[in-house]
Amino acid sequence: MRFYLDHAATTPLRPEAREAWLAASDVVGNASSTHGAGQDARRLLEDARESIAAVLGCDPIEVVLTSGGTESINTALVGLWRSRPEGTDAVVLPDGEHHATMDTAAALAADGARIRAVPISTTGGIVLDEFRAALGGAALATAIVANNEVGTINDVAAIAAASAGAEVPLHLDAVAALGHVPLSFRDLRADAGGGVGLVALSVAGHKIGAPVGVGALVVARTARMAPLLHGGAQQRGLRAGTQDVPGAAAFAAALVAAEAERKTEAARLRALRDRLIDGVRAEVPAARLLGDPVDRLPGNAHLLFPGAVGESLLFLLDVAGVAASTGSACQAGVAEPSHVVMAMGGSEQDARSVLRFTLGRTSTDADVDAVLGAIADAYSRASGSRSGSRS
Ligand SMILES: Cc1ncc(COP(=O)(O)O)c(C=O)c1O
Known part of the structure; x- marks a missing residue:
């Protein structure tokens, strides 16, 4: 045994996700093609995007589908860094983040970013006062919603409000939290204006029973974010490349099922x-x-x-x-x-x-x-x- x-x-694939993937895989067509086959694929894709947006509390257009958590985090941090306000060079980085975040921040440091480390407590939570103190004049900030190793859940409402107050764009890594912690992009943006406060949130399908290889980055309409991938104009130009319709359908089915229970x-x-x-x-x-x-x-x-x-x-x-x-x-x-x-x-x-x-x-x-x-x-x-x- x-x-x-x-x-x-x-986590194991959910039956709802498998069924949605198989059904969508029968639809031939590139979702960007204007012919009927393409439009059939497009419809499935946009239905999936709508379901994902409904669970994450954002608008469908804000859902940028990716290959998973690592790609979402890289896209957000590199994209925000490349579009940072003139004269800013600090990146607020709590200790104990996932390597996808830490190693991307190290790449930004090699590109001139000054890392402002924020300590975590003896129980693994981001120390809020230290996070607040690090924000002034920063180019961007990032924080994990729930720590993937020790499981500690952070007060992301306070983290988002502090970032909005300091007028710093914030990315949240919600990969470990997805399906376990209530998340509403809209609510967390309550204090945000323009391209500051919470502007990006990363999630991955395989943590909630979708196949490995699909995830999403929620990007606020007002975010200033340069793309990581160049090519087609898919997904607001933020993630070039033919979209994975079965992956999106499976992710949506898994997310809806996970949220229901x-x-x-x-x-x-x-x-x-x-x-x-x-x-x-x-x-x-x-x-x-x-x-x-x-x-x-x-x-x-x-x-x-x-x-x-x-x-x-x-x-x-x-x-x-x-x-x-x-x-x-x-x-x-x-x-x-x-x-x-x-x-x-x-x-x-x-x-x-x-x-x-x-x-x-x-x-x-x-x-x-x-x-x-x-x-x-x-x-x-x-x-x-x-x-x-x-x-
Ligand atoms: C908190 C957190 N962030 C990011 C990742 C990376 O996600 P992925 O494996 O989908 O690339 C993980 C995966 O374990 C994670 O737990």
Whole structure:
């Protein structure tokens, strides 16, 4: 038996998404062509865009479809940077963001940006006063809605209001939050005017049961954003290239389904997750929950196992049929300590001793039982292997 507790890396395809993809894949035609076939494809595409916009609380024209979170984040940050107001060169970057954001910011730094780092708290939340203080005269700011590793949910309404007040364009990375946290682009833009305040928001389909390879960047009509890709004039010229109609249809179907069950699923996952956390602590009394105990993603259990190597735990659990993660899936295979745990004040050793269990739509009590049945033995062996390998 295999038990999948890595839904934050990617979650199983929803049947609604598969059906929508298959139905749309029968429609021949480039959505930019003016003939009837093209217009059939166009109709499907625009229906999908409308559904996505309805869930995200924006206008359909503001939905720019992309290949996923990484592309959306790159498009937003590079695009805002290239269109920055004259005389500005600072980029407000909280610690502990996803590598898609950190590495894009590093590319901007190589292009002359001055990075203003904002600390996160010991529970992984962006420190609001520090964020506010960093905004003055900045070219752009970015923030993660919910941390993908430790699951802490930020006060993005306050972050958006502060950015609007300081007249700085803001991008939000909502990839980990999508489907779990209520999000309304329109509401978060309540204080925004022109091209400042919240202007861009990134999401990815595969985190909510759409196929990998489709995502979106919501871009406010008034945003000043240069395109990353050059070519056709599709999608307001912000994302050139023939549009993926089946991908859009599948994303829309998954998003609508995820939103319909968001509240009931959140309650169900919270209960499962709390049983997992309490059970792990009973099996391994030394284990400690990281992240915010209250403001956290419903399916996220991020635990520190003092004295054990996370990679070893991961391997031993995998042998027992349990799939978990040490953090961001993008890092898997690279034995780096978690930059998030270190930004929260953890030591490098702590940052190598963490495991993330994430639950999702297909999770059941059997998944939790599998972890609880395997964790004590894995911990005692992984702690042993650590002292052996370090001596
Ligand atoms: C918070 C966050 N941002 C960005 C990404 C990158 O998204 P994608 O894998 O769709 O490129 C991820 C993926 O794990 C994520 O969790």
